[in-house]
Amino acid sequence: MVTSWETIKAIDDILHPQSIAVVGTSPDPVSPGYQYLRFLVDAGYRGDLYPVNPRGMSILGLPTYPELAEIPGAVDYVICCIRAELVLDLLQQCAQKKVKAVHLLTAKLSETGDEKARRLEKEIAKKAKELGIRLIGPNCMGIYCPGERIPFNHDLCMEPGTVGAIVQSGGLAGEIVRLAALRGVRFSKAVSYGNAADLNETDFLEYFLWDDETKVILLYIEGVRNGEKFFQTLRRATQIKPVIILKGGRSRAGIRSAASHTASVAGSMDAWQVLFRQTKAVQAQNLNELLDLSVAFYFLPAITGKRVGIVGGGGGKSILCSDQFEEAGLEVVPFPEEIVKLLESRKPGITRWLGNPVDASILASINLKSFDMLRYMANSPAFDLLSINTSEDSFYQGDLWIEFMEQEVKGALMVHRERLKPVIAVVGNPEIGHSAVDNWRWQALFRFREQLTNEGIPVFPSPGRAATAVSKLVDYYRYREKAGTSSVEK
Amino acid sequence: MVTSWETIKAIDDILHPQSIAVVGTSPDPVSPGYQYLRFLVDAGYRGDLYPVNPRGMSILGLPTYPELAEIPGAVDYVICCIRAELVLDLLQQCAQKKVKAVHLLTAKLSETGDEKARRLEKEIAKKAKELGIRLIGPNCMGIYCPGERIPFNHDLCMEPGTVGAIVQSGGLAGEIVRLAALRGVRFSKAVSYGNAADLNETDFLEYFLWDDETKVILLYIEGVRNGEKFFQTLRRATQIKPVIILKGGRSRAGIRSAASHTASVAGSMDAWQVLFRQTKAVQAQNLNELLDLSVAFYFLPAITGKRVGIVGGGGGKSILCSDQFEEAGLEVVPFPEEIVKLLESRKPGITRWLGNPVDASILASINLKSFDMLRYMANSPAFDLLSINTSEDSFYQGDLWIEFMEQEVKGALMVHRERLKPVIAVVGNPEIGHSAVDNWRWQALFRFREQLTNEGIPVFPSPGRAATAVSKLVDYYRYREKAGTSSVEK
Numbered sequence: 019m020v021t022s023w024e025t026i027k028a029i030d031d032i033l034h035p036q037s038i039a040v041v042g043t044s045p046d047p048v049s050p051g052y053q054y055l056r057f058l059v060d061a062g063y064r065g066d067l068y069p070v071n072p073r074g075m076s077i078l079g080l081p082t083y084p085e086l087a088e089i090p091g092a093v094d095y096v097i098c099c100i101r102a103e104l105v106l107d108l109l110q111q112c113a114q115k116k117v118k119a120v121h122l123l124t125a126k127l128s129e130t131g132d133e134k135a136r137r138l139e140k141e142i143a144k145k146a147k148e149l150g151i152r153l154i155g156p157n158c159m160g161i162y163c164p165g166e167r168i169p170f171n172h173d174l175c176m177e178p179g180t181v182g183a184i185v186q187s188g189g190l191a192g193e194i195v196r197l198a199a200l201r202g203v204r205f206s207k208a209v210s211y212g213n214a215a216d217l218n219e220t221d222f223l224e225y226f227l228w229d230d231e232t233k234v235i236l237l238y239i240e241g242v243r244n245g246e247k248f249f250q251t252l253r254r255a256t257q258i259k260p261v262i263i264l265k266g267g268r269s270r271a272g273i274r275s276a277a278s279h280t281a282s283v284a285g286s287m288d289a290w291q292v293l294f295r296q297t298k299a300v301q302a303q304n305l306n307e308l309l310d311l312s313v314a315f316y317f318l319p320a321i322t323g324k325r326v327g328i329v330g331g332g333g334g335k336s337i338l339c340s341d342q343f344e345e346a347g348l349e350v351v352p353f354p355e356e357i358v359k360l361l362e363s364r365k366p367g368i369t370r371w372l373g374n375p376v377d378a379s380i381l382a383s384i385n386l387k388s389f390d391m392l393r394y395m396a397n398s399p400a401f402d403l404l405s406i407n408t409s410e411d412s413f414y415q416g417d418l419w420i421e422f423m424e425q426e427v428k429g430a431l432m433v434h435r436e437r438l439k440p441v442i443a444v445v446g447n448p449e450i451g452h453s454a455v456d457n458w459r460w461q462a463l464f465r466f467r468e469q470l471t472n473e474g475i476p477v478f479p480s481p482g483r484a485a486t487a488v489s490k491l492v493d494y495y496r497y498r499e500k501a502g503t504s505s506v507e508k
Numbered sequence: 509m510v511t512s513w514e515t516i517k518a519i520d521d522i523l524h525p526q527s528i529a530v531v532g533t534s535p536d537p538v539s540p541g542y543q544y545l546r547f548l549v550d551a552g553y554r555g556d557l558y559p560v561n562p563r564g565m566s567i568l569g570l571p572t573y574p575e576l577a578e579i580p581g582a583v584d585y586v587i588c589c590i591r592a593e594l595v596l597d598l599l600q601q602c603a604q605k606k607v608k609a610v611h612l613l614t615a616k617l618s619e620t621g622d623e624k625a626r627r628l629e630k631e632i633a634k635k636a637k638e639l640g641i642r643l644i645g646p647n648c649m650g651i652y653c654p655g656e657r658i659p660f661n662h663d664l665c666m667e668p669g670t671v672g673a674i675v676q677s678g679g680l681a682g683e684i685v686r687l688a689a690l691r692g693v694r695f696s697k698a699v700s701y702g703n704a705a706d707l708n709e710t711d712f713l714e715y716f717l718w719d720d721e722t723k724v725i726l727l728y729i730e731g732v733r734n735g736e737k738f739f740q741t742l743r744r745a746t747q748i749k750p751v752i753i754l755k756g757g758r759s760r761a762g763i764r765s766a767a768s769h770t771a772s773v774a775g776s777m778d779a780w781q782v783l784f785r786q787t788k789a790v791q792a793q794n795l796n797e798l799l800d801l802s803v804a805f806y807f808l809p810a811i812t813g814k815r816v817g818i819v820g821g822g823g824g825k826s827i828l829c830s831d832q833f834e835e836a837g838l839e840v841v842p843f844p845e846e847i848v849k850l851l852e853s854r855k856p857g858i859t860r861w862l863g864n865p866v867d868a869s870i871l872a873s874i875n876l877k878s879f880d881m882l883r884y885m886a887n888s889p890a891f892d893l894l895s896i897n898t899s900e901d902s903f904y905q906g907d908l909w910i911e912f913m914e915q916e917v918k919g920a921l922m923v924h925r926e927r928l929k930p931v932i933a934v935v936g937n938p939e940i941g942h943s944a945v946d947n948w949r950w951q952a953l954f955r956f957r958e959q960l961t962n963e964g965i966p967v968f969p970s971p972g973r974a975a976t977a978v979s980k981l982v983d984y985y986r987y988r989e990k991a992g993t994s995s996v997e998k
Binding site (some may be wrong): 047048050053126129130131132171172173185186187188189190192193196197200201238240264266267268269270271272274275276278279280303304305306331332333334335336337338340341342343344345349350351352367370371372373374375377379380383410411412413414415418445447448449450451452453454455459461464465467468471477479480481482 | 537538540543616619620621622661662663675676677678679680682683686687690691728730754756757758759760761762764765766768769770793794795796821822823824825826827828830831832833834835839840841842857860861862863864865867869870873900901902903904905908935937938939940941942943944945949951954955957958961967969970971972
């Protein structure tokens with residue numbers, strides 16, 4: 019039942035091909051073959067790249083070949099962008115060329131609900147197996163391996179990192195990498211695997227579990243091919259690496275859509291809830307939560323305490339932040355005695371007014387900077403985690419506010435660099451329209467977000483989203499601690 | 509027990525003063541008095557504006573007066589930015605000048621937890637009452653009345669609308685107006701009322717209920733002065749206008765913070781849950797939800813049906829969108845027979861694959877535009893509401909993608925203009941850093957968001973947030989329909 023060593027090796031080969039042929043390229047920019055070739059050219063794929071096109075013209079400055087057989091060198095990996103009806107024949111040619119694996123961008127197969135198309139997909143899988151060729155797809159975007167400069171969409175970040183992603187949906191695969199990259203997350207590899215006629219979610223999960231470059235595993239999954247095998251692998255996986263799962267197809271309408279998207283049988287949500295409970299996979303409720311969790315697990319160490327110290331918002335913000343952190347299961351604890359004493363020595367009675375979360379406007383009135391408070395809290399054993407709750411709105415405008423905020427951000431960075439406590443930040447993300455983008459306030463927010471992210475502070479757009487992600491992270495590492503498997507490096 | 513007609517009249521006077529004196533102005537840009545005066549000057553307040561400063565220099569181009577008595581004309585309204593200890597004396601001067609109301613920006617009173625300060629606040633309230641002067645505050649930002657060009661923070665939108673806001677927190681008051689304005693929401697008036705020594709949440713609620721310019725009422729509230737009176741007024745209010753409430757101070761830590769922010773007794777959350785159930789006030793769980801609900805109630809008509817048609821995302825997006833809409837209590841219904849027939853006549857078998865939500869990538873394959881589908885759905889009685897689920901990521905890049913998206917947006921606008929069905933849009937709002945802001949993709953999103961908003965389509969940043977807001981709106985109007993009070997104009 020377990021994914022074989024051969025399969026793990028096959029996936030590793032797929033992710034590191036020495037040469038790629040794109041079959042079904044065309045000079046038409048609207049054609050998938052053109053686009054996929056362009057992704058590879060723009061990203062600067064390291065290996066040999068061969069466009070295949072029957073009419074033999076050059077595309078994007080590369081000479082094309084009328085068929086696989088005419089390519090001078092070896093071909094490890096084929097990206098297939100031709101119609102489904104032509105795939106069986108292509109597989110035959112691949113076998114002759116000793117191609118190891120084929121990625122079928124080709125779609126309109128079982129996901130269409132058409133019986134003929136479904137049978138064709140089965141035949142393709144059978145034939146590939148007979149020929150010893152591994153398949154990714156059909157109906158998917160294939161692989162993203164930044165180390166090899168292989169993208170599966172345009173303009174993707176090509177800096178490698180430690181998150182491995184398994185994404186059934188091709189559109190979401192690109193979007194997850196792109197949006198997570200904006201937030202500083204970097205990937206080891208990602209796979210979009212569509213209808214999973216051959217390699218499936220469990221095979222990729224097993225691969226990422228084995229892969230040393232991957233420390234955190236993300237999944238977006240619509241349906242599972244072999245539930246028992248997936249369950250067993252997942253249970254093993256979470257004891258070694260955090261596995262974050264977004265399950266698509268939870269509602270009646272979602273289940274209908276999943277069938278027509280990747281021919282998935284979505285399964286009952288009750289069964290999935292049992293799976294989450296029993297495997298300790300971390301459940302994301304939606305795309306934003308998947309991104310938040312990837313940010314949290316990518317940047318934060320294995321925190322197992324729930325006591326949060328919060329600095330920086332005004333009064334109303336501080337209250338809402340407390341509410342959301344505590345509702346998510348974290349504890350916004352009162353100041354410990356040593357901080358109470360320290361503050362009272364500056365101004366007797368002040369701690370009747372000033373507490374955790376630290377209201378930045380009160381702080382100003384006793385001539386303390388948020389940085390001072392943050393450091394007191396970083397030095398205290400009373401807190402497991404600190405959160406910068408930036409005050410995005412203020413009495414002051416323009417330079418005055420920017421200067422104040424810059425101090426806040428600088429302070430957070432200084433405490434972060436001392437590595438006394440994990441630090442997270444909440445920087446709001448308003449729905450800015452085109453005519454407001456250049457406004458000094460929003461420009462400053464864009465800057466602060468980037469400064470914090472670049473130095474490795476995880477940034478969340480709201481206290482609620484920060485709290486939910488961190489709380490799930492703490493729960494996961496508590497489980498690992500209890501299970502005695504928490505010594506794995508992060 | 510009911511707020512008197514005199515109080516409603518007093519609030520109306522406060523919001524429409526013929527003249528304002530700002531007491532405690534200073535040329536120092538860091539001083540609150542300077543800032544508040546600047547807000548008024550920059551916004552172009554319509555009435556007479558008198559800065560009061562004992563040293564008599566001119567500030568921001570306006571002559572100042574050493575004291576109230578020396579102001580030549582009448583003074584309706586005083587904004588008090590001086591220290592708490594000086595307020596009793598100022599009230600005496602206000603009485604001589606026949607000032608109707610005083611806004612106490614002045615803070616460090618009961619919210620500090622200091623007994624002496626608490627007593628002083630009581631004395632101030634008592635004295636004001638004896639002198640017949642109404643108070644807003646202390647410890648608050650006062651009033652925002654765009655029609656009179658009175659702001660309570662800098663750079664606020666001065667176009668009037670129909671939302672009335674009652675916000676206990678001064679910082680949040682400005683932020684709510686600013687962030688809601690980005691999303692197209694316009695306010696009739698807003699009030700930040702802080703410690704509520706005189707006028708309180710119930711008085712303002714009664715005012716907005718009476719006020720013809722206000723169609724939707726928003727509250728951010730930390731604690732209520734008189735629970736029974738508030739409850740009775742709220743119960744009456746929701747039968748006439750939607751009332752959206754964000755309650756701050758729900759958790760242990762939040763309750764502690766509320767006490768030190770506006771001296772509020774937060775009350776038990778159980779009691780608040782009963783209040784929400786019994787009054788049909790619409791509960792917002794956090795600041796973003798408060799904004800989402802204000803967008804929904806501001807733009808949408810009184811929808812009482814739950815059947816949603818969704819067009820525009822790719823496969824994965826469509827599934828997640830279905831899940832989140834249905835989990836929020838809406839129904840992503842299958843295509844009705846007439847649409848099935850229509851599509852099958854174009855391509856037999858297609859509806860085994862193409863459903864609601866409409867996967868934009870399938871649509872392309874049968875040469876239909878999302879606009880066509882949207883219009884079919886707008887014409888069908890099977891849907892109560894349509895949602896544009898924009899495909900923010902795509903196989904195509906640059907101009908190709910922008911052209912596709914522009915078609916999608918244009919189509920949505922055309923269907924919206926025909927007013928056959930309410931239309932909402934989901935436009936993602938990624939966490940963009942400074943170096944990515946100018947990227948063609950995010951610039952296009954900023955543009956699309958603004959185009960849709962400007963034409964009155966409510967835009968939400970995620971399917972989940974859209975669904976939650978719309979579902980609560982439908983629940984509210986169903987209640988109104990059942991109660992037989994739904995005929996009030998929107």
